[in-house]
Amino acid sequence: MKIRAQNSLQFILTKRLTLIVAVFWVIGALFAAYTARHEMEEGADTALIETSRRTSTLIIDYLENHQGAGGIVVLPEPGFDAVHDDDDDSDHDDHDGDFDDFDNFMQYQLRDAKGDVLLRSQNAPETPFDTPLKPGFSDGDEVRVYTSVTGNGDLFMQVAEPTEHRNEAIIETMVSQFTPLIFLIPVTILAVVYSVTHALAPVRHVRNEIETRGEGNLTPIAQDDPIEEISTIVTAVNRLMAKLEAALSVERSFTANSAHELRTPIAVALAQTQRLLAELPAGHAARKRAVQTEEALKRLSRLSEKLLQLARAESSGGFSPTGHNQDLGPTLNLVIEDLKRAGMEGAHIRFDTENLATLSANIDLDAFAICMRNLIENALKYGADDEPVDIRVVEDHIVQVSNGGVPVSPAELAQLTTRFKRSSNKADGSGLGLAIVEAIARNTKAELKLYSPRPDHADGFMAELRLHQS
Known part of the structure; x- marks a missing residue:
């Protein structure tokens, strides 16, 4: 005990x-x-x-x-x-x-x-x-x-x-009266500890259930215990979680719907701007403003895409459909190839495929692809231009993405998974990439660890994603 x-x-x-x-x-x-x-x-x-x-x-x-x-x-x-x-x-x-x-x-x-x-x-x-x-x-x-x-x-x-x-x-x-106390008091202590421990088992169960609840898991706590005090607490907590679930659902729905509704107008505006650029002759006075408009629309398009990913990441789910580990190597390869085709400075990606065949975990392939795309994009945007982004598979469930550059301060490092928080090294980006990865990791029992400087280096940044295996 x-x-x-x-x-x-x-x-x-x-x-x-x-x-x-x-x-x-x-x-x-x-x-x-x-x-x-x-x-x-x-x-x-x-x-x-x-x-x-x-x-x-x-x-x-x-x-x-x-x-x-x-x-x-x-x-x-x-x-x-x-x-x-x-x-x-x-x-x-x-x-x-x-x-x-x-x-x-x-x-x-x-x-x-x-x-x-x-x-x-x-x-x-x-x-x-x-x-x-x-x-x-x-x-x-x-x-x-x-x-x-x-x-x-x-x-x-x-x-x-x-x-x-x-x-x-x-x-x-008198001695015969007090001598048994020498033995009875320790026995009483053990009996009290045993009784209290078992009597408080429902309290510990409710505490553990509450600890497992979070932004991605607000399901009601089962009321299996008929104890009145415990049942009252569970009822109050379930009511609170229901209100939080409703509020978060409204927020996610608004984020997802807003981002979704903005995609088409943004795409149309971007297409019209690009057509305008094609029609404007070189050296035209309006060409510079058209280029700036194109860049702004591209950033807005990327932001709407990130908002859609964030809405999905913060919703429940994210595990493998089968409930078991599945092969993630092909998905990681596909993400890297897609970034290269998209012109995301693919030539600066250095991928170690030694343990790629063993990479597996209990996570949905789309959720894993979103995680890896955001980690690699984050490294490409904020890493040093003269150093490649290193991607390594460690053991069979750990992926490391590292880049060079100026180290991030400990205070700033602790806040990088906060929404719209960007490193002060560069101002580019939406500040949602690591928040999306953290949300998916939380929902799939994975763990995201951030290091700056990189291990065994004096500079740079490394993101380590430890996936959950069933």
Whole structure:
């Protein structure tokens, strides 16, 4: 399970949920420990009371039967037969070590009204407990004592429990409360991360779908998840994309229709101008203006052609009709030959055909031809006049078009794929060629990379088109 960046929703939810669970667990454990301590104190005190009530009569009876021996009567350890030899009390006054494994924490002392100890248990001290002779509970330095009046009111039965034993039991209980947290908190963190990761899967899916949308792909996002919040977001995004699609469709339609409608009038005007030039004699005063008009109409014709290409490039599609790679070598050859026939300084094109036969990709042939024509025309227009334009096929899906000339600055290079952005080296051109190639590359999952200066050179420019292969 991958932990996301600290500003991600997954990380924030994981951190907060883990913190909340851990805090409440600690609070619950503290409350449970406090309750357990109170209950254990109460249970231990109850045990002292019950022990005093149940054993006082037996202890008085034992005292009456053994008091003749003189001194403090000592109760035998549990399990010892105290009456088997009444004539030799000295043999069983102390039996330390006979029952090493028996943990007997209760201590007894039977005292008279003066406070003297008449009888004690094996584990009780010979000196009186440092507590007053009054009924009820009292605390000594090391013991918790319960005192009850017995006999005819002249004897005091004191049952004590060492505070060390009681505290040890309480500490063990608290440790048992908090020890599981050492293991449960990490397990909880993993469980929270797992739960949050899977709960946010629809959010990541919608994010990925939105990232794939763009100017060439504004299809609605499928609403497969019934979660209300996600469904609301998807609905809002789909509405926004529908509005964008409508706006872009109007823009493309206007661009395409305008360019298409202008082609015929421009062609007619250009033909009439060229006919006028043919009819005007050399040296005529109007000939110069007619030549300027012809050049302007040619530029306008090229601009309308670029606008038509841009409208097509920014529309969806562009992949191979079969959905698989297809051979692009003949198309590239055809584009280069067509540029030579059109007089686009074909003699300055240097084409390396070494890997041409292997060139293939998942792209429509017309879209590929538009890309290559624009890249080569761009190199011919903006490249150095004394250096050829180099065209190379690298591997089987990469085409490089490079030219000489003054290098383009990094700031300017980053903006060359913007519409109507032209290099400052030359003012000729419409500024749409690289924008058209970038749009087609975006729609076909290809990648257009621009370099200036050229790799391994100190000058020039190179456009590298990395085509997508299926």
